[in-house]
Amino acid sequence: MTPRRAFLPLPREFFARSVLEVAPELVGAILVRELPGGGRLTGRIVEVEAYDGERDLACHASRGRTPRNETLYGEPGRAYVYLCYGMHFLLNAVSAKAGYPAAALIRAIEPLDGREAMRPGRSVSVTASRPERIASGPGRLSRAFHVDLSLNRIDLCAKGPLWIAPGEPVRPRDLVRGPRIGVESAGAPWNRKAWRFGLRDHPALSVRF
DNA sequence: CTCTCGATGTTCT
């Protein structure tokens, strides 16, 4: 019998901490997607950003609680999925204790199992020539892993349609950080916080550090 | 490589 990896989900306590601890530790972890029709997609998380509370003007919760961001205020360890720019679904892991809105945005994944079932962008040319970049961006990874609004609020701490398992440890020198992407308009100091974490020089990064 | 711009829908002013 082939020793197949168990991919046990990370426990809820992992996510029930400050997102500034959770986000960097998610780098290197494994995202597992069970497709409705059968088939499993897996990939290594190589880039994550932290969004921390109502005071963080780049966080969706900065203007208070709304129907859209309700999940952010709930139990840690759940998926917060929302529609961005009218056409991309972005995947977050809710962090901190319930009632405190914080989440880690998963921004890029190195494809592992099930690559043939990952959906490329509308342009075949880009991803066909660089298959390792099929999930190299928050919108692209959701498309590749078939993540949409139906997965909002699902539990990432239990086997189901989507969960996160521990990966191989990341050497400290391979973990790099820098300012978050696409949050210029949040203004200082929020657009300058070095709350983006990733694997040094990894080809699947959405943008180089 | 860089820059610019349109797509597309929900939320806020």
Add this chain to the structure above:
DNA sequence: GAACATCGAGAGG
């Protein structure tokens, strides 16, 4: 109307 945690095409260097 404008803004928005994005992406990819097209033009230009």
